Every structure is written in structure tokens, then in C-alpha cells.
Amino acid sequence: MVELWFGIVALTVTLYVLLDGYDLGAGALHLLVAKSDRERREVLASIGPYWDGNEVWLIATGGLLYVAFPKVLGSALSGFYLAMMLVLWTLILRGLALEFRSHLEAPLWRQAGDVVFGTASAALVVVLGAAIGNLVRGVPIDRDGWFALTLFTDFRTSGEVGILDWYTVLSGLFTLVALSAHGAAYLCHKTSGPVQERARRIGRPLAAAVAALWLAVTLATFKVSPDFLATIPQRPFAWMSALVALGGLLLLNLDLRSGRDGRAFLGSNLFLGGLLAATAAGLFPVLLRSNGDPALSLTAYGSATAASSLRIAFAWWVIAFPLAVLYYVVVARLHRGKVQVPSEGEGY
Amino acid sequence: MTTDATDPLLWHRLQFAFTIIYHYLFPQLTMGLALLIAIMKGLGLRRGGSGAAWNEAARFWIRIFGLNFAVGVVTGIPMEFQFGTNWARFATYAGGVIGQTLAMEGMFAFFLESSFLAILVWGERRVGRVGHFLASLALFVGAWISGYFIICTNSFMQHPVGHAVGADGRLHLVDFFAFLFNPWAIAAYLHTMLGAVVTGSFVVTAVGALYVLTGRFRDAAERFLRLGVIAGLAASLLVAFPTGDHQAKLVARHQPAALAAMEGRFESGPMAEITVIGQPDVAAKKMDNPIAVPGILSFLAHGAFTAEVHGLDEFPQEDWPDNIELLYYVFHIMVGLGTIFIVLTGVAALLLWRGRLFRSRAALWTLMLAAPFPYIANTAGWMSAELGRQPWLVYGLFRTKDGASPMVHAGSTIFTLIGFCGLYLVIGLAFLFLVGREIAHGPEGRHG
Numbered sequence: 001m002v003e004l005w006f007g008i009v010a011l012t013v014t015l016y017v018l019l020d021g022y023d024l025g026a027g028a029l030h031l032l033v034a035k036s037d038r039e040r041r042e043v044l045a046s047i048g049p050y051w052d053g054n055e056v057w058l059i060a061t062g063g064l065l066y067v068a069f070p071k072v073l074g075s076a077l078s079g080f081y082l083a084m085m086l087v088l089w090t091l092i093l094r095g096l097a098l099e100f101r102s103h104l105e106a107p108l109w110r111q112a113g114d115v116v117f118g119t120a121s122a123a124l125v126v127v128l129g130a131a132i133g134n135l136v137r138g139v140p141i142d143r144d145g146w147f148a149l150t151l152f153t154d155f156r157t158s159g160e161v162g163i164l165d166w167y168t169v170l171s172g173l174f175t176l177v178a179l180s181a182h183g184a185a186y187l188c189h190k191t192s193g194p195v196q197e198r199a200r201r202i203g204r205p206l207a208a209a210v211a212a213l214w215l216a217v218t219l220a221t222f223k224v225s226p227d228f229l230a231t232i233p234q235r236p237f238a239w240m241s242a243l244v245a246l247g248g249l250l251l252l253n254l255d256l257r258s259g260r261d262g263r264a265f266l267g268s269n270l271f272l273g274g275l276l277a278a279t280a281a282g283l284f285p286v287l288l289r290s291n292g293d294p295a296l297s298l299t300a301y302g303s304a305t306a307a308s309s310l311r312i313a314f315a316w317w318v319i320a321f322p323l324a325v326l327y328y329v330v331v332a333r334l335h336r337g338k339v340q341v342p343s344e345g346e347g348y
Numbered sequence: 349m350t351t352d353a354t355d356p357l358l359w360h361r362l363q364f365a366f367t368i369i370y371h372y373l374f375p376q377l378t379m380g381l382a383l384l385i386a387i388m389k390g391l392g393l394r395r396g397g398s399g400a401a402w403n404e405a406a407r408f409w410i411r412i413f414g415l416n417f418a419v420g421v422v423t424g425i426p427m428e429f430q431f432g433t434n435w436a437r438f439a440t441y442a443g444g445v446i447g448q449t450l451a452m453e454g455m456f457a458f459f460l461e462s463s464f465l466a467i468l469v470w471g472e473r474r475v476g477r478v479g480h481f482l483a484s485l486a487l488f489v490g491a492w493i494s495g496y497f498i499i500c501t502n503s504f505m506q507h508p509v510g511h512a513v514g515a516d517g518r519l520h521l522v523d524f525f526a527f528l529f530n531p532w533a534i535a536a537y538l539h540t541m542l543g544a545v546v547t548g549s550f551v552v553t554a555v556g557a558l559y560v561l562t563g564r565f566r567d568a569a570e571r572f573l574r575l576g577v578i579a580g581l582a583a584s585l586l587v588a589f590p591t592g593d594h595q596a597k598l599v600a601r602h603q604p605a606a607l608a609a610m611e612g613r614f615e616s617g618p619m620a621e622i623t624v625i626g627q628p629d630v631a632a633k634k635m636d637n638p639i640a641v642p643g644i645l646s647f648l649a650h651g652a653f654t655a656e657v658h659g660l661d662e663f664p665q666e667d668w669p670d671n672i673e674l675l676y677y678v679f680h681i682m683v684g685l686g687t688i689f690i691v692l693t694g695v696a697a698l699l700l701w702r703g704r705l706f707r708s709r710a711a712l713w714t715l716m717l718a719a720p721f722p723y724i725a726n727t728a729g730w731m732s733a734e735l736g737r738q739p740w741l742v743y744g745l746f747r748t749k750d751g752a753s754p755m756v757h758a759g760s761t762i763f764t765l766i767g768f769c770g771l772y773l774v775i776g777l778a779f780l781f782l783v784g785r786e787i788a789h790g791p792e793g794r795h796g
Contacts, residue, residue, distance in 0.1 A: 049466035052421060056458040062428050063451030070443020070518075077432025078753035084433050085764045089771055092422040096775060099418035103782045146436075148755035305444030306520035313448055315524075320455035327463035334467065334474050342470075 001310045005068040006287070006300040008317065010280035012064055016057035017128070017179075017276060018269050019328075023047040023054055024128075025183020027094065027121025028176065031114060033187060033198040038341055040114055041102065046190040046339040049331050051098065055091075056324075067313050071145055071303035072287045079139060079147040080131075083163050087127055094120035122176060129175025133168030135283070136225050137161070138291030145298055157224045161291060167224045174213040181206040182268045185252060188261035190339050200256065203264075207253045210271070214249070228289075231282045238281035245274030359761035360434045360752045363768065365734075367426050369727055370772050374420035376726050379495055379541060380548020381413050382488040384579060389484040393477060403477075405571050406484070408791035409552070412783060414469055417461075419779050423772070428454075434761065438741050438751030442504075445511050445521045449501040449528075457494035461487060495544070496537055503533035505742050506733065507602050519742075532602070535594045536733070542587040543729060546689060547722040549580030553696075554719035555787055557712040568791040570706060573715075577700050581693035588686050593648070599736065600649035603743065604658040606736030609672045610679040611645055612638075613659045620645035620657035628676045633660070667739065675735040678728040685725035692718060 026047050034040040065073045077084050093116055101113030134149075137157055141147045152162035155169075164172075184203030188196055221229050232238040251267025283289070287303065290296035304310060352358075385406050392403035428450060431439045439447075464486040472480050504511075510527030514520045521527055556572030559565045599607045607613075612628040612635045613620065622645040626638035643653035650657070660668055669675050696715060699705040705712075737743055741751045 049470050053459060053462035053466070056454055056462055059425065059428060059458060060451065060454040062432070063447065063454045066428075066431065066439060066443045067447030067451045070447060071440045073432040073443065073447075074436030074439035074753070077429060078434070078436040078756050081433050081753070081756045081760055082764070084429065085767065088426045088429060089767065091425055092771065092775070095422040096418060096778070099415070100778055100782060103415070103785070144754075146755050305447070306514050306518070309444035309448070309521040312521055312524045313451065316448075316452060317455065320452065324455060324459040327459050331463045331466050334471055 001307060001314070002285075002300050002304045004314065005064075005304065005310055006280075006284060008314075009061065009064055009068060009287075010277070012057060012061045014273055014276040014280075016054070016061055018182075018272055019054035019057055020051070021125075021179045021182050021272060022186040022265075023051040023183070024121045024125050025179040025181070026187055027098075027117055027183070028125055028180050029183050029187065029199065029202060030118040030121065032202060033184075034195050037107070037110060039195050040110075042191055042193075042195050042339060042341045043187065044098065044102070044117075045342055046187065049335050050328075052095075053328060053331065055095070060324075064313075064317075068305060068310060069287055069298075069300065069303045070305055072298050075141070075145050075147065075298060076288055079149055080134075080163060081148070083127070083149075083151060087124065090120045090124050090127070094124065125176045125179045126172040128179075129172035130164060130168040132175065132279070133171030134163060135289060136171070136221060136228055136279070137165070137167055138225070138289035138297075140292060141288065141290040141296045141298065143296070145296075145303075158291075167220055170213075170217060170220055174210075174217045177206055177213055178210045178272065181210050181252065182265075182272060185256060185261065185265040185268045188256065189265045192338050196261075200259070200261075203256050204253075207249075207256050207264075211249055211253065214275075225289075227294075228282055232278060235281050235284075238278045241274045241277035241281060243274070245271045245278060248272075248274055353762075354758050356756055356758040356761050357749055357752050359758055359765060360756075361748070363761055363765040364430055364434060366765065367423065367430065367768055367772075369730070370768075370776075371420065371423040371427055372726065372730065373723055374416050374423065375491075375495070376544040376547045376723070377551060378413055378416050378420055379491045379544040380546070380583075381409060381416070381551070382484075382491040382548075383545055384548050384552055384575060385409050385413060386481075386484045386488040387575065387579075389481040393481055401567060401571065404791055405568050407472075408568070408786075410468055410484075411786050414465070415779060415782055415786070417465060419775060421462075423775075426768070434753055434756065435741075435751050436753035436755075438746070440518065441746055441751070442519045442742060445508075445519045445527065446501045446504055448521060448524075449497040449504075453494050453497035453501075457490050457497060461490035461494065464490060492541065495541060496533070499537040499540055500528060500530060500533040502733070503530045503536055505740075506536070506737055507532035507598070508742050508745055513745075519745075532598055535591065535598055539587060539591040539595045540726075540729075542583045542591055543722070543726045545579060545583035546587055547726060549576045549583055549693075550689075550715075550719050550722045552576035553580055554716045557716040558787070559790070560706055561709065561712050561716065565790045565792060573705060574700065577693060577696045577705070577715075580689070581697045584686070584689040584693050588690060592686065596648060597650070600657070603736060605660060605663045605667055606669055606675075607649060608658055608660045608663075609669045609675050610732060610736060612672075612676045613645070613657060615661050616656065616659040618646065618654050618656045619643045620649070620655075622648065625680075628673055630672050669735055669738045671735055671738070675732060678731040678735065682725050682728040682732055685721055685728070689718075689722070689725070 026043055030040065030043055034043045062073070097113045097116035097120065101110055101117065139147050139149060150162045152164040153160050155165045157165050157167045181203055184199045184206055187199035188203060191199065232242060248267045248270025252264050252271060255264035255267060285300040286297045287300055288298040388402050388406035388409065392399050392406055464483045467475060467483040468480065468487055475483060504527060507530060509530050510521060510523035512520045512522045552572050553576030556569045556576055559569035560573070612623055612626060614633040619642055621640040621642040623635055623638045623640045627636040629636050646655040646657050647653045649655065692714065696705060696711060699708055699711055739748055740746065741748045
């Protein structure tokens with residue numbers, strides 16, 4: 001049951017990154033790919049029906065972590081207290097910029113909305129990457145399972161570390177580039193005309209940069225967290241996921257060049273999904289790594305809630321999960337094909 | 349309650365209280381409006397001009413709903429995450445139980461709501477009349493399921509059932525259905541949802557009154573007023589009886605110390621009087637300047653005028669709610685406003701029935717200015733529930749002072765509390781501005 005719940009939490013995080021990833025990525029590119037108000041509304045309309053539902057996977061991650069591994073939720077969120085609050089505020093600003101922007105026709109109001117939406121999206125992606133970097137590098141967990149981290153110290157990965165150091169910043173940068181490429185592939189798939197052209201022009205070098213940065217992050221991980229990387233070849237699911245990621249990355253690069261946008265977006269999904277699956281499989285059973293004594297790491301076994309609670313939660317999860325997927329399919333079918341820019345006063 | 353500013357507990361409590369009170373200004377309207385919009389869409393299925401007019405009305409309220417929903421969503425995210433950031437010890441203790449309903453809310457309600465709101469806002473042309481009505485129904489279901497999971501979470505904290513305390517000292521969930529159908533949850537849910545319908549009806553009524561008073565959108569205004577007044581009267585009656593009454597009896601049975609504090613009752617005894625007005629003097633353990641009616645509290649709490657009602661003197665002071673004065677006043681504000689709502693909507697319904705409502709400027713002015721008061725009543729009601737629960741996080745099991753995060757400094761929490769205040773001020777201004785524009789623009793044209 002504990003293994004199953006580790007898998008469910010990992011699956012929820014992965015779905016969050018894949019789904020909210022494309023609307024965050026499109027947001028990070030928003031100011032670059034769309035210049036006129038009409039173009040910007042095309043970008044917003046392409047993610048409009050989805051972004052809120054996509055973000056629910058983040059809420060679901062929090063909820064599922066709460067019920068299955070409450071100690072991890074408490075320790076991680078309170079340990080990253082100020083960073084977490086900044087994330088919440090950024091999420092609030094991004095959501096409202098998106099929702100409020102098109103209610104007014106005044107150009108300044110809309111530009112303000114676009115700038116807040118674009119920068120908040122990019123910032124969230126960097127922080128998300130830095131968070132994953134922290135999970136791989138580890139945090140200074142004490143004997144009672146708690147920790148507290150400042151935002152940064154001396155940017156080194158040993159000694160007294162901060163949330164941001166050279167490794168987690170690199171990880172944040174990698175995530176920004178990877179999710180921007182993801183967003184670019186999505187925009188190529190859903191938009192047409194100048195927005196699509198710009199997304200393709202930006203997407204191609206981004207996709208190549210993803211490959212370079214992936215290599216850089218992997219080499220850095222050798223230095224920062226060698227034992228984590230060493231587990232990957234030993235676990236078939238982990239290295240097979242890494243291979244899927246590699247295949248996805250190839251698909252993304254080749255198809256963005258040849259203009260097969262749907263396949264490029266699929267490739268991007270395979271890349272991100274494979275990468276997260278490999279990371280989860282490599283970390284298992286650790287949920288929150290200690291950067292000191294490995295025995296202090298919070299593992300799935302050590303922090304799981306009671307078996308009866310896990311069984312009950314699984315019973316309803318089995319019903320809820322397919323429903324959530326079904327709703328997404330319904331919305332996606334209603335809005336399939338290229339996005340139409342809504343008339344003024346309608347939608348975003 | 350401690351007065352030491354370096355003790356993070358006070359700041360954690362203030363931050364949670366502030367963010368949840370602010371947050372709940374929005375869902376109470378969306379939950380109430382979701383029902384009214386579904387009714388409008390149902391009436392919109394009629395053939396001919398009336399159906400089209402109801403669809404037009406629904407479209408207007410969907411735009412208001414959308415703005416409310418957006419703010420409700422973004423201010424709701426910090427609520428879930430604060431269990432981890434600010435209340436980590438409590439999360440560790442109770443996550444196996446209350447994490448269930450919090451996670452279920454995301455999985456069962458939020459996906460449903462976000463998907464069908466997308467169809468409601470974006471898809472009217474794609475799904476047709478019946479499809480659009482069904483989407484409004486799905487949104488209503490999603491919003492109301494969401495409410496149930498939150499009430500159920502809170503009800504466990506008020507009246508824990510279905511759990512066991514494990515060898516590790518943490519809570520385990522053993523009986524899922526006892527937990528999910530907690531009698532407290534069912535009572536609190538009906539009471540709270542009706543409170544939300546009161547808010548929704550009063551807002552719809554107020555906009556209708558505004559339009560009649562300003563002589564604009566006469567047809568839509570009369571529809572808003574008819575629907576708002578009738579729904580408002582029904583909800584105002586039901587929120588008091590049977591749901592409010594039932595809720596009070598549960599408090600009397602399971603949280604006698606909370607009831608004693610709400611009513612300012614310091615001494616036990618039969619024939620308990622109800623204090624309509626008065627000031628609790630906690631230091632002297634008595635009520636100052638009371639206007640009291642004997643026997644009524646015994647009857648309300650236990651169904652007999654002679655019944656014994658526990659006073660605070662029966663409980664050790666460490667188990668008293670820690671802010672009796674505030675609890676007493678917010679409870680009385682809720683009850684007082686609830687009574688006024690019944691009178692107000694009753695008179696408005698009478699005028700409507702006699703065909704005089706649309707001509708009575710005094711009544712229209714009153715209805716227009718009444719819109720903020722259900723927000724105050726709902727907030728006061730929640731403050732009664734939460735202050736009454738103190739000093740416990742989980743009633744009788746786990747104290748509030750044991751729940752806060754161990755590693756978060758008071759300075760950090762003061763900083764983030766100020767941050768929330770500033771951010772929410774800006775959000776509130778932008779929200780009021782946009783809603784004001786929608787109301788000024790009115791229900792006609794542009795989106796047809």
C-alpha cells in the first residue's frame with residue numbers, strides 16, 4: 001500500500017508538471033510569441049479552458065500528500081516556509097492576471113495583465129525546478145524530522161545550504177527551458193499564423209537547449225548527489241523511464257523542425273513524464289532527502305499514515321481519478337483543433 | 349491567548365483567520381449563485397421570450413460568478429497549503445483523517461467545477477441550450493460537493509468520529525462512513541449552504557433593486573427581484589429553523605462549554621434564561637446589563653423549559669474558549685442578523701405578492717443596502733464555530749497550542765500576514781472595480 005501511494009503521489013506530480021507545465025510554459029513565452037492584443041488573446045484562449053483544471057493537480061498533490069504522507073507535507077512546507085508563501089502569492093497573481101486581464105479594454109490594464117502573467121509564469125517554473133533540485137540535493141533534516149531553510153546562503157551545495165544554490169538554480173533554469181519548450185510545442189499545436197510561427201522559431205533553439213541543459217544537470221547531479229544517480233541503472237523502471245525521456249526529447253527536436261506539431265508536443269510530454277518517473281523511481285522510497293545522515297531522510301515507509309487510512313483513501317481515489325481524466329477529455333474534445341480568438345468581451 | 353508577540357502561535361492563528369475569512373467572502377457567493385444560476389438556466393429552457401430573458405439573466409450572473417470564482421480559487425490555494433506551512437504538527441497528527449476530505453475536495457469537486465465552468469463560460473454555442481443547462485447543474489453540484497468536503501473536514505475538528513488514536517500517537521481513520529456522514533457535518537452543511545444561498549439571494553436582489561431604482565434594465569431587474577426575494581425568504585427561514593436550531597442543539601450536547609460561552613452563561617442551572625442583549629464580564633464571571641428571558645435557553649438547547657444547561661463554572665478554565673467576549677458577540681450578531689433577514693425578506697415577499705414591491709422605493713433601498721449583511725452574518729457564524737471550538741484544534745483531543753509548525757519563526761509569520769493583507773487589499777480593489785463595471789454595464793447586449 002505504501003509503495004502504491006508513493007506511485008500515486010508521483011503520478012499526480014507528473015500530471016501536474018505535464019498539464020500545468022504547458023500553460024505555465026505558454027505563459028513564460030507569452031510576451032515573446034504574442035505581440036498584438038489579438039495575438040495575446042489567442043495565447044490566452046488556447047490555455048483558457050484548461051489552466052484552472054490543470055492547476056488542480058497541484059492542489060491534488062498537496063491533498064494526497066497530506067493524507068498519505070502527512071509528516072512530509074508538514075516538514076517540507078514549513079521548512080520552505082517563506083519560499084512557499086512566495087509561490088502562493090505568485091500563483092495568486094498569475095491566476096488573477098489571467099482572469100482579470102480581458103475584462104477591461106484599456107491597453108494599459110491589459111499590458112499590466114500580460115506582464116504579470118508572463119513573469120509570474122516564468123517565476124513559478126523556475127521555483128518548481130529549484131524545488132525538484134532541493135529534493136535531489138537534500139535538506140538538513142533534524143532528528144525529529146523537521147528542517148528550516150533560508151532562501152540562499154553561499155550558493156554551495158555542501159555545508160549550510162539554502163533553497164537556492166548553484167545546483168538548484170541550474171535545475172530551475174533547466175525547468176524553465178524545458179517547460180518553455182513544452183509550452184512552445186503546445187502553442188505550435190493549438191495556434192496558427194504569427195503566434196505559431198514565433199512559437200516555432202523560439203521552440204527550436206529551446207528544444208536543443210533542453211538537451212544541452214539536461215546533460216549539464218545530469219553531470220551536476222553526479223557531483224551533488226552521486227548515490228541518487230547510481231540507483232538509476234539498478235532499477236529497470238528508472239532507466240527505462242530515462243530512455244523514454246530520451247526518445248521524447250528526440251521527437252520534440254525533430255518534429256518541431258519538420259512542423260509535425262502534435263507529435264512534437266507528444267514528444268515533450270514523453271520527455272518530461274519520463275524524466276519525472278525516473279527521478280521518482282531513483283528516489284524511492286525517499287520522499288524528502290536528508291543532505292546529512294541518510295538515516296534521517298523521510299521515507300514513504302517512515303512517514304506514511306496508518307494502513308487503514310491509506311486503504312480508505314485508495315478506495316475513493318480509484319473512483320476519483322478516472323472522473324478527473326474524463327472531465328479533461330470532455331473539455332479537450334469540446335475545444336479540439338486550432339483555437340479561435342474569441343470576440344471582444346467573450347472569454348479571455 | 350498569549351499576548352507575547354514573539355510567540356508564533358498567535359500570528360499563525362491570525363493569519364489563518366484572516367486568510368480564511370477573506371477567502372470565504374467569495375465561495376459563499378459562488379455556492380449561493382450556483383444554485384440560482386442553475387434555476388435561471390432551468391427557466392431558460394422554456395420556449396419563447398421568457399426563456400430567452402432568463403438565459404440573458406443567467407449570462408449576466410455567470411460573468412459575476414466567474415470573477416468571484418477566480419478570486420475564490422486563488423485565495424483558496426493558501427488555505428490548503430497553510431495546513432503544512434503553518435500547522436505542520438497538526439498536519440502530522442491528523443493528516444490521515446482530515447487529509448482525506450481535503451484531498452477528496454480536489455479530486456472530486458475541483459476538477460468537476462473547473463471543467464464545467466470552462467464549458468459554462470466558453471461553450472454556450474458549442475453545447476446548445478440543454479447542454480449549457482446541464483453544465484450549470486454540474487457546476488452547482490461541484491460547488492456544493494466542494495462545500496461538503498470542507499464542512500466535513502471542519503466537523504471532524506468540531507466533533508471527531510470514525511477515528512482511532514494509533515500507537516504512534518497520531519490519528520487513524522477506521523470508519524470512513526462514520527467520518528464522512530458525521531452528524532455534525534450534515535447539520536453544519538445544511539446550515540452553511542443555506543447561509544450561502546442567503547448571500548446569493550441578497551446580492552441578486554440588491555442588483556435588481558439598484559436597476560429598478562435607477563430605471564434601467566426593468567425586465568431583468570424584476571426577474572432578479574422575484575427570484576432573489578423568494579429564494580432569500582426560503583433560505584432565511586431554513587437557515588434559522590430547522591438547521592440553525594439543530595446546530596445549536598448539537599453544540600449544547602457535544603460542546604457545552606462553547607454553548608455556555610456563546611450565551612454568556614457562567615453558572616449552571618435549570619430554567620436557563622436567554623440573554624438577548626448584555627455584556628459578558630469574564631473577569632467577574634457574570635453578565636453585565638442583561639436583558640434576559642427565563643427558560644428560553646433551556647428550551648432551545650434541550651427542548652424543555654426546565655432543562656439544566658451547563659454553565660462555564662462546570663468546566664476547568666483551561667478548557668474554556670479562550671476569547672469568550674468575542675465569541676459571545678459574534679454569535680449574537682449572527683443570530684440577530686438572521687432574525688432581521690427573515691423579517692426583511694418576509695416583508696419584501698409580501699410586497700411582491702401584493703404587486704407593490706417594484707414601486708416601493710423604501711423597500712428597494714433597504715433591499716439594495718442589505719447586500720453586505722449576509723456576508724457579516726456568515727462570517728460571524730463561522731467565527732462562532734471556530735472560537736467555540738477553542739482551545740482545541742480537534743475537540744477534546746488536540747489543543748491549538750500544540751498544532752503550529754515548530755520551525756517557523758514569529759517574524760516570518762508576521763511578515764507573511766502583512767503580505768497577505770497587502771495582496772488581498774489589491775485583489776479586493778480590482779475585484780470590486782470589475783464587478784462594479786459588470787453591474788454598471790448590466791445584463792443586456794454585448795454577449796448575445
